[in-house]
Amino acid sequence: MFSARVIASCVLSCWLGAAWAQGTPPAKPAKPAPAASAPAAAASAAGPRAPTENTAELDEVSRLMRAGKMQEALVLADAVVQSYEDRYRRGKVQVFASRSPAEAQAYLNEVGRTPSPGKQAMEAGVYPSTWGDAYYLKSFILTEMRRFPDARKAIEAAVALAPHNAAYRAELGQLLLKEKNWDEAAKEFKRAEADAREFSPPSVRGRELARALRGQAFVLVEEKDLDGAEKLYNECLKIDANDPVAKAELRYIAQKRGHKPSSAAATK
Template structure:
């Protein structure tokens, strides 16, 4: 595991901007991530539990996944950080970690320069997985509660926003669904750990926008959204199918 102290990066940035500090300042933010030499995230014991839980969910052992590994990981971190001062975020890699580490410099509850700790993604991913599990059980209100917890820890994570948007699709709240998918598209560059992952996150977000826009009878915008996915992934079958559906709607209207 590699430990990073974000303050060093902030000092370097200020010097490049021509405003180097006059005196050393105590670091307010730390990043602790499990990454390899290339900066790609590794799988620690907690992450392996979450990934194992996802396999259980996909195999239909949903409640067992919730009651077992997911609750175990979540309970561990909730106990560890209960009552701790400052802010904590979960990051997938160095890129989003650096962004989260700077959030403590913003005013929070009337106080500025709040200490920030950025850790790996297992805790937030466990909330997401529990939300995904509840969605599979059609318990969408419970799913939303879990996904909001995941986003509180990783506010720029497109995967969590995409999943939360899906719960609003199931309840027919098209405007909220659309807004979340738009946010997810906007943060894909930050939360995607590889170019392929970024493309997938964007395409999911664009397809979701297209779906909501069709329901809102904004067919031109929906067409543009699906075409945006096809620009990223030529021949993407779901987008092609939805564009065909839009053509049928237009034909029926005439």
């Protein structure tokens, strides 16, 4: 039954819709206000995302991945990553990759907090989400190649660029599940849940929220908390009544208990 319980990474076509929902245009490094918190939310509501730097290259990376040409895809993803690193990683400037104005402002506000005694105030620059997406795709490719330590480094780089990107957080949680690091995985999925509720663009919020909830529930099952896991999987069904993973997991929980799932939807 374990094979049915593995939380697989999203199918690439679904991932593209979730991860590339409109990026904000590049912003010059700017000093944030002294006191004040993946693609842009407004643009996602308006329609297809506008092209930003390197989107064509990332589209090609996805094409290569669909064709099974992982090594070629990795080389191109690395090139996109390096192009951003070369252009925007400037000395003391703290860099971020944002999907929406609200997310960008959150980063500027957090950097702009009063520094600790003896610490220098940081400047921040906010750039397109394609920078983080390149790292995310790189992690996806490396995971497919079973290079898990390298995949984790890549997704951690994406999270560092976009700490409030729920998709990146959930992918990090996914890799921690592969390591059976339940405690750390649960922390990342909880952060992903909070970020999905507050920062995910409307077009992908439900999908990213459900993924974060499923990750937490998976850990709860491993920790024998079937009641807690069942509650979270039923929340997933409220988001999407046809969620196949949530349904399968509820059936698995029912089998562990020896009775039918509490949710009628899970039996369909």
